[in-house]
Amino acid sequence: FDAVDVIAAKRDGRTLSRAQIDWVIDAYTRGVVADEQMAALAMAIFINDMESAEIAHWTQAMIASGERMDFSSLSRPTSDKHSTGGVGDKITLPLAPLVAVFDVAVPQLSGRGLGHTGGTLDKLESIPDWQAGLSNEAILAQLENLGAVVCAAGSGLAPADKKLYALRDTTSTVDCIPLIASSIMSKKIAEGTEGLVLDVKVGSGAFMKDLAKAQKLARTMVDLGTDAGVSTSALLTDMSTPLGLTVGNALEVRESVEVLAGGGPSDVVDLTVALAEEMLRLAGKTDVDVRAALSDGRAMDVWKKMIRAQNGDPDAALPVAEHTEIVPAPTSGTLSKLDALAVGVASWRLGAGRARKEDPVQDVAGIELHAKPGDSVTAGQPLMTLHTATPEHFARAIESLEGAVEIGGDLSAVSESIVLEKI
Numbered sequence: 001f002d003a004v005d006v007i008a009a010k011r012d013g014r015t016l017s018r019a020q021i022d023w024v025i026d027a028y029t030r031g032v033v034a035d036e037q038m039a040a041l042a043m044a045i046f047i048n049d050m051e052s053a054e055i056a057h058w059t060q061a062m063i064a065s066g067e068r069m070d071f072s073s074l075s076r077p078t079s080d081k082h083s084t085g086g087v088g089d090k091i092t093l094p095l096a097p098l099v100a101v102f103d104v105a106v107p108q109l110s111g112r113g114l115g116h117t118g119g120t121l122d123k124l125e126s127i128p129d130w131q132a133g134l135s136n137e138a139i140l141a142q143l144e145n146l147g148a149v150v151c152a153a154g155s156g157l158a159p160a161d162k163k164l165y166a167l168r169d170t171t172s173t174v175d176c177i178p179l180i181a182s183s184i185m186s187k188k189i190a191e192g193t194e195g196l197v198l199d200v201k202v203g204s205g206a207f208m209k210d211l212a213k214a215q216k217l218a219r220t221m222v223d224l225g226t227d228a229g230v231s232t233s234a235l236l237t238d239m240s241t242p243l244g245l246t247v248g249n250a251l252e253v254r255e256s257v258e259v260l261a262g263g264g265p266s267d268v269v270d271l272t273v274a275l276a277e278e279m280l281r282l283a284g285k286t287d288v289d290v291r292a293a294l295s296d297g298r299a300m301d302v303w304k305k306m307i308r309a310q311n312g313d314p315d316a317a318l319p320v321a322e323h324t325e326i327v328p329a330p331t332s333g334t335l336s337k338l339d340a341l342a343v344g345v346a347s348w349r350l351g352a353g354r355a356r357k358e359d360p361v362q363d364v365a366g367i368e369l370h371a372k373p374g375d376s377v378t379a380g381q382p383l384m385t386l387h388t389a390t391p392e393h394f395a396r397a398i399e400s401l402e403g404a405v406e407i408g409g410d411l412s413a414v415s416e417s418i419v420l421e422k423i
């Protein structure tokens with residue numbers, strides 16, 4: 001095969017054969033196909049789309065580029081969750097220990113944030129001394145002993161995706177259903193989980209801004225998982241406004257611990273419970289009282305063991321920002337919009353996120369919300385508190401909040417329930 005012929009085929013709208021796909025992914029992983037050739041192919045896929053069989057072959061080739069984990073030696077079934085990324089999405093933190101309470105093992109191999117969406121590992125790293133990196137043997141041991149592990153995905157899983165994702169990030173080819181679906185599902189299938197629930201976000205803070213595109217992405221991923229022998233389902237969930245009342249690393253850990261203590265904001269609790277029930281259903285457990293495990297401390301017990309097993313102190317004080325600034329409500333009335341993307345970008349500018357992969361993040365930076373869409377507010381009352389270690393960033397963060405807040409507008413777009421649909 002020749003890279004130029006494969007690119008030309010996709011450029012001209014033809015379907016790539018399985019052999020062409022196997023060759024191009026393998027050659028790219030080995031450095032035989034150059035970055036600029038893969039970038040051209042990604043753009044051709046972006047423009048001309050792929051058929052379902054092509055997406056399946058592409059995903060299989062990405063899985064074959066690396067190792068596959070095997071959890072079949074565990075004494076309990078495995079079930080995992082993957083979110084397509086949002087603002088204030090800390091759900092993995094209460095969810096993994098909650099599911100483990102019911103003797104289902106949760107192998108959460110996670111990533112760091114890039115852009116305005118946060119990363120689970122960045123959040124957990126705000127806990128003093130917590131370690132993200134574990135060997136495959138340590139992952140298996142922790143799953144057997146505690147039933148839950150949240151750690152860094154090793155470099156061995158789908159290495160083709162690692163290279164391709166970095167390339168897409170710099171060539172405006174991220175927002176493409178075949179490329180997103182194959183990227184996510186190659187990693188999750190290689191991870192070796194038996195059950196998988198996809199949390200597909202819809203709204204301003206998500207990749208998919210509208211319901212129809214989110215449905216198509218969800219359907220594509222569910223089919224890829226099912227064909228690979230993974231019990232897969234998807235929840236479409238609202239990401240027009242941030243999840244919960246905190247955005248930012250240590251702030252989100254604080255809120256997750258509130259949920260594990262039986263409290264926390266209702267949208268975070270509802271989504272955690274809905275995803276836990278679905279993960280347990282895929283593992284064959286239907287008659288379980290998930291909420292009880294949050295209120296009676298069983299999920300908190302697993303959380304503390306999980307944090308200690310990775311060298312963290314679950315009882316240590318979390319870092320707190322030295323500088324805060326309040327954003328007041330401009331008028332009185334019902335809050336009709338609090339835009340997820342704008343809040344995500346503001347939090348990122350305060351220091352909670354990174355612009356390049358190698359940048360550090362601030363543990364303390366982020367935004368606390370004092371009201372959510374549907375709440376009534378009074379002019380001058382605090383609407384948000386901005387947190388940062390670098391007060392010179394307040395001005396740009398406030399700039400990105402321009403237009404984020406609407407009071408007294410149309411309430412019909414405010415979602416009543418966090419879960420919009422199940423696929």
Ligand code: URA
Pocket residue numbers: 084085165174179180181183184
């Ligand atoms: N997350 C991924 O892992 N890959 C994508 O392409 C998009 C989101």
